[in-house]
């Protein structure tokens with residue numbers, strides 16, 4: 001078993017991943033001896049600055065962008081706040097209309113909601129039962145007041161991959177800018193920012209076997225974007241994310257990016273093979289729906305619903321695996337996932353939907369044990385209600 005906690009198999013890699021040993025190794029010297037502030041003008045600072053630059057090169061290399069095109073943040077949420085709020089505040093004279101999708105992550109929906117309170121108008125695009133937007137609806141929704149369209153590359157709950165190339169053409173043809181949350185795609189599929197021509201993108205180290213507390217905001221240099229700062233301080237990271245750089249985490253992020261690039265094909269093949277085994281077994285079970293099954297999806301993600309079953313009871317029986325339910329927990333209440341609701345599923349079906357997300361560290365025996373647990377749990381509940 002690759003990763004266990006009290007013998008529980010970890011299959012929640014879209015929530016966070018284990019830090020790769022090689023990433024930890026690369027970070028240790030930064031804590032122990034190379035601990036200088038990257039802003040200091042002496043040997044310790046120069047050295048810190050140098051390792052940050054190496055990390056920038058490695059991340060740029062993974063995503064085919066220039067090291068100068070992104071800034072480091074504490075994660076994708078902070079990057080999204082800096083990007084969305086900063087761009088909209090700087091460009092509001094051109095228009096105060098934004099477009100996004102009902103299935104976006106809260107890291108995007110919440111800053112967008114904050115702008116709504118400040119007088120921006122928001123169009124929320126609908127999705128079909130696979131989570132896919134209608135490109136015609138997008139095209140029609142863009143007006144001469146639309147300054148930004150925010151659409152993610154891959155959905156964190158279903159793994160659905162949006163056709164960002166077609167979306168980019170529509171958005172730019174109409175003179176608007178495209179913000180894209182690529183957090184779940186990086187390290188799981190090839191992401192080439194030069195080809196994609198997105199204006200702003202966000203991603204995070206802890207989703208790709210890097211450390212928590214480190215992410216990035218990408219700003220396409222060709223598209224000459226203007227952003228207002230929402231933070232004030234020492235001027236680091238183009239003044240948009242001031243504050244002492246988190247050098248150990250940035251170094252770890254760089255190492256994670258290096259291995260994500262070097263091992264991408266092998267990792268994709270491995271995860272896809274295991275996902276196929278899992279899906280074939282799930283399909284043997286009566287009453288199962290695999291969300292977005294026939295769409296382009298991340299190689300590591302399976303989200304399935306079990307019809308006519310109490311999701312809470314099923315979750316308690318899935319006691320050998322760590323998976324994520326189609327729900328959000330707020331102040332001790334469990335709410336159905338807004339993504340599955342937007343896809344048209346009932347609250348009961350959303351609450352009986354489970355996301356299994358694999359990583360490069362998931363083994364065949366992990367998947368076989370998971371299948372056993374899932375089958376036993378569902379069959380025992382189905383027998384009780386028969």
Ligand code: PLP
Pocket residue numbers: 014015074075076077078105107152154155156181183184203204205214215
């Ligand atoms: N966007 C997506 C699609 C995510 O899955 C997540 C993490 O859950 C985030 C944004 C937020 O990332 P972070 O934890 O780095 O703030």
